[in-house]
Amino acid sequence: MSSEKMALAVLKRGLASMHIDEEQVYHKTKLLLKIYRDVVWCIEDRVCEIEAEYYAMGGSRLAEALDYLDDYDPNINKKDLEEKLCSLLKSKWLIEIVDKALLKIKNYPDYGDLYFNILYKQYIVKYRYSEKEIIESLNCERTTFYKRKKEAINLMGIAIWGYVIPALRDIWQTECELNTN
Template identity: 30%
Template sequence: MNMYADSNLKFEEISSAAKLILSLYRQVTWAVDSRANFMMFESKENYGSTSESAYLYLSTFAPEKVEEKFNNRVSNVMDSKLMLLIIYDACVRLKVYPEYGETYHKIIYNYYIAEKKITDEACMRSVSLERTVYYQRKKEAIALVGVIIWGYTLPTAISQLEDGRSIDDIMNI
């Protein structure tokens, strides 16, 4: 967490940003999956049955603007996917946090990450916590996710990109 300490980021700002990002995670995941599926369908329909034949067609026969537009769309999907993986990786790292890590992870996963959102009451029952303690743990978990994202996973990904690693390599975190 030294990267976080050196970043001069305010704890309250990180907590607020983490809560916002987590609250959008499910919708962004759906949008990215939909976009990627549509692009796969479109490329198979227009350029060939495999991604290799689509790439061959685009790089050999398609006008530059068509190829550039397609490459930009793929790049946008990959960038979004990388951001989702950074968030997901932070949630996985939360699970091994020394104190309450499992509880923090269950709260974040059930409330923000899982395909179907559950209510606070259902989440409380799943982690067997009383109301006051649940909301305190939820607040702590959100803050820790923010610290992990801005203090570790995001700086690490940026550093790897600056070192010339590809997004595909980084996505194997």
């Protein structure tokens, strides 16, 4: 069996062992990757807006600013600020999930660097590469590129839903338990 077929077989076994539908994971992961760039680059503007509001209140730490809002400033729309902070936190989680999965992919033993470079250049960098530019930079054939791209997206799905999200869920649950005790 060629190393190409072996890599794909390993990916499929990984999905099957987690009872995850391969097509569903592929499409969900591709959608997530498609919005990632926009989320990252839009979040910069929101962070700047929130920081500007925060520093206008004279705070040096976020907790101090929220305490200030809670205790002293009836003119600030707390619900609006809370919604902005929640949106920012959700975006931060998305970025953290994708970044951790990308690191896992980069360390994957078979084609890890290639998978990482395909995903990074196709979905992550600020200025999108064309597929032609990616193929040239990776010095591979078009058919090989499309095979590896599909494998990379499948592996990303395994990394996200099989490893990163469950690990983060455990961490967040532990933190919640510590905060309630």
